[in-house]
Amino acid sequence: MEQRLKKVLSQLSIGPGEWVGLRYHREHSQSREVRDSHPDSNRNSESSGVMIEWLVHGQFGYAATPDFSEQSLMRTAVRAHQLATAAAKRALHRFDESRRPPSQGRYSSRVRSSLAVLTEAEQFELLLSLTKRMRTSEAVITSTAYMQNVQVESCFISSNGAHFEQDLSLVTVALEAVGQKNGVVQKRSNHGLSAYSYQGGAEFIVEYVLTQQADKVAIQLHELLDAQECPNATTHLVLSPDQMMLQIHESIGHPLELDRILGDERNYAGSSFVKLEDFGRLKYGSEILNVTFDPGVEHEFASYAFDDCGHPAEREFLIENGILKRGLGSLESQARSGVPGVANQRASSWNRAPIDRMANINVEPGKTSFEDMISGIEHGVYMESNKSWSIDDYRNKFQFGCEYARLIENGKLGRVLRNPNYRGVTADFWNKLVAVGDASTLGVFGTPYCGKGEPNQSIRVGHASPMCAFAGVEVFGGAG
Numbered sequence: 001m002e003q004r005l006k007k008v009l010s011q012l013s014i015g016p017g018e019w020v021g022l023r024y025h026r027e028h029s030q031s032r033e034v035r036d037s038h039p040d041s042n043r044n045s046e047s048s049g050v051m052i053e054w055l056v057h058g059q060f061g062y063a064a065t066p067d068f069s070e071q072s073l074m075r076t077a078v079r080a081h082q083l084a085t086a087a088a089k090r091a092l093h094r095f096d097e098s099r100r101p102p103s104q105g106r107y108s109s110r111v112r113s114s115l116a117v118l119t120e121a122e123q124f125e126l127l128l129s130l131t132k133r134m135r136t137s138e139a140v141i142t143s144t145a146y147m148q149n150v151q152v153e154s155c156f157i158s159s160n161g162a163h164f165e166q167d168l169s170l171v172t173v174a175l176e177a178v179g180q181k182n183g184v185v186q187k188r189s190n191h192g193l194s195a196y197s198y199q200g201g202a203e204f205i206v207e208y209v210l211t212q213q214a215d216k217v218a219i220q221l222h223e224l225l226d227a228q229e230c231p232n233a234t235t236h237l238v239l240s241p242d243q244m245m246l247q248i249h250e251s252i253g254h255p256l257e258l259d260r261i262l263g264d265e266r267n268y269a270g271s272s273f274v275k276l277e278d279f280g281r282l283k284y285g286s287e288i289l290n291v292t293f294d295p296g297v298e299h300e301f302a303s304y305a306f307d308d309c310g311h312p313a314e315r316e317f318l319i320e321n322g323i324l325k326r327g328l329g330s331l332e333s334q335a336r337s338g339v340p341g342v343a344n345q346r347a348s349s350w351n352r353a354p355i356d357r358m359a360n361i362n363v364e365p366g367k368t369s370f371e372d373m374i375s376g377i378e379h380g381v382y383m384e385s386n387k388s389w390s391i392d393d394y395r396n397k398f399q400f401g402c403e404y405a406r407l408i409e410n411g412k413l414g415r416v417l418r419n420p421n422y423r424g425v426t427a428d429f430w431n432k433l434v435a436v437g438d439a440s441t442l443g444v445f446g447t448p449y450c451g452k453g454e455p456n457q458s459i460r461v462g463h464a465s466p467m468c469a470f471a472g473v474e475v476f477g478g479a480g
Contacts, residue, residue, distance in 0.1 A: 001068070002165075005050070005157050008073045014159050019055035019097040020077065021158040023308060024048075025350035031148040032120070034127035037135070040144070042120075049350035052077045056084035058094025064351040099331045100309050102161035107305035109169040110298055111201035118202055123147060126207060133214040134177040139225055140218065146174040146194075147205060148448070154308075162310045170301065170460065171204045172197040172448055175214055179221045186224040186418055188217045188403055191242040192386040197301045197446035197460070220404055223416040229477035230405055230420040236380030236434075237422055237473040238373060241443025243402055244465035246386040248361055249447070251426040252284075252291055253461070255395035256318060257452075258329025258337050259356040269452045270393030273426065274324070279339045282324040285430030290364040291319040293328065293342045301446025301462035302359040309354055311343035318342075318361070322431070330356050348457035355453050360462040366436025373435045373469050380408035381475050383420045399423040419478030432473060437466030 005022045014020055026048035033041040049066035050073060061084025065076040088094075118126070127145040134143035152168040173196050176189040190196050190213040198204050239247060255272040259265055274282070295304050295313040304313055311331055318326050327333070329341030333356055347354040374382070388401035405420035406413045424432075444464040451458050 002155055002157070004068060004070070004073070005155065008070060008077065009157060009159065011074065012077055017096070019100055019159050021053050021100060021156065021162065023051045023350070024155040025051070025347070026153045027349065028151045029148065031146065032123050032127055033144065033146045034124065034131050035144045036142055037128055037131050039124055047349060050076065051347070051350050051353070052080045053353070054080040054084045055095065055097060056081060057088035057091070058096065059084050059088035059091045060095065061085070061087055062353045066350070093336050095332060095335060097160050099335065100158060100160065100162065101311055102158065103164050103306050103310040103312055104162065105164045105305055107166040109167065109199040109303070111169050113202040118205070126205070126210070130175060130210055130214045133211065134175065134218045136218045137222065139179045139181045140177050140221065141180050143177040144175070148172040156308070156310060158310070164306050164310065166304055166306065168304070169199060169201055170197070171200055173205055173210060175210070175217055177217050177221050179225050181225040184225055184418070186221060187387070188221040188224060189385060190217060191445060192246070192403065194448055195242050195245060195445040197448055198299050199301060199303055200299050224404060224418045227416040227418040229479060230381060230417040230475060232476040234472055234474050236377045236408065237470045237475060238377070238380060238382040238408065239468050239470070240382070240384040241441070241465045241467065242385050242445055243383055243400070244363060244468055245445045245447070245463040246389055246400060248291070248363060248463045248465060249358070249450070249461065250389060250391050251395060251398060251429065252318070253328065253358040253361045255426065256328045257356045257358070258327040258333035258339060258341055261327065262333065262337060265452060268454050270395065273394040273396040276337055276339055278324055279327060280323070280325065282427070283322055283431065284319050284324045284427055285322045286433040287322045288366055288436050289319055289322045289430055289433050290317065292317055292362050292364060293326070293344070293359060294362055295343070295359045297360050297362070297444070297462070297464065300360045300444055300464060301460050303462070304359070307343040307345045307354065308347045309345045311345065313343040313359070316342050328356055328358060330354070346459060348459045352453070352455070352457050355457070357452065357459050358450060358461045360464070362464040363436070363466065363468065365439045365442055365466045367438055368435045369438055370441050370467050373437060373467060374408060374413060375411040376435070377408045377469065378410060381417065381420060382406045382408055382413060383422070396426050398426065417477070420475065421477070422473050422475045424473060429470065429473070432470045433468060434471045435469035437468065439466070441467040
């Protein structure tokens with residue numbers, strides 16, 4: 001494919017001030033699901049094509065094709081030029097080729113073992129065994145186990161000398177059990193909706209790891225069926241890393257996307273309470289809050305070396321000592337806004353234009369052990385694993401629910417609580433951060449389902465965080 005792209009590029013007539021880029025993208029996906037010890041789905045899919053973008057009179061035009069013939073690629077290039085020319089007549093901002101760096105290199109997920117180690121039959125046998133392990137009593141009314149492996153190949157070349165390739169191996173495993181007892185219905189999963197998502201291979205689905213997770217799901221589900229409702233109170237709240245993932249995603253990641261702040265997403269995904277003048281000034285959280293954009297974390301779900309327009313990906317502080325420093329904005333959004341950004345112009349497929357997206361957004365570890373965090377709290381609630389979320393279009397006011405909780409009393413974890421929820425306002429909530437866990441409390445998770453853009457693009461995102469404690473948060477139960 002590389003040679004074919006180069007041949008087409010060499011045949012294009014590129015005028016002064018113009019730029020052309022060709023991006024090949026192939027994605028192969030395998031997913032298996034078992035429900036109640038019976039195979040439920042077995043899906044294999046593949047999609048591949050080429051996106052061509054052309055810069056004309058300061059405006060980019062895009063066209064894509066799944067046909068790799070030379071004739072089709074040439075027609076697609078002509079179409080991209082036509083669209084760029086038409087768009088340039090109504091340009092709100094004019095770009096130049098500096099928005100497309102001539103990067104060169106290669107990135108591959110680190111894979112210690114391939115999913116090929118497990119045959120399709122072996123994968124189903126593993127999933128079947130996991131659903132059986134979760135059915136530990138008649139109170140468990142359903143159990144499901146899901147596994148997905150995605151292989152992504154991409155190659156980008158351009159008229160100003162860019163040439164980079166990136167190969168990703170992505171693994172997701174989701175376990176869930178639902179129980180019912182005396183009119184109470186509860187569910188428990190391994191860390192929430194598909195949060196067990198990583199770059200790598202079969203090392204993330206080895207049997208003993210998932211067996212332990214299935215056993216924990218079953219044990220905690222029974223605890224929830226016998227638990228009391230989460231109390232209604234304004235109190236200390238301690239969040240586990242798998243719930244911090246959702247908290248980071250919704251109340252830091254999305255509001256810092258520069259295209260949302262500029263208004264590009266207002267019609268669909270919403271806007272942001274953050275203003276351009278807030279960067280470098282806004283006290284987003286307490287002084288112990290440090291948040292990084294870091295696409296270089298090994299095995300985190302959204303690691304890469306270059307974004308889809310060639311910007312080299314580097315670790316950057318978005319929030320440092322509580323102060324908002326940098327936005328989640330591509331080179332294009334940085335030019336429009338005047339705000340520093342990151343390498344996050346990403347596309348979900350060959351037939352989508354890249355836009356500002358999250359990648360790995362992480363809360364940096366602090367200095368507090370989990371034991372010290374809990375021992376310093378007289379009254380509070382500890383929560384794990386997201387179950388529900390609601391946040392306004394400005395990513396400001398939110399209300400989140402979790403699967404599992406425990407009461408904190410006199411510096412100790414107490415009884416299990418069901419239906420735990422909490423609510424807040426973004427900057428006020430993060431300024432209530434009173435303790436950040438040390439590296440021993442760090443958890444790394446991901447999600448395959450971050451949606452944005454018109455037409456929609458569902459993209460993969462990673463989040464890492466230690467345990468975190470907040471003071472004076474409104475928590476409530478299922479009747480609250």
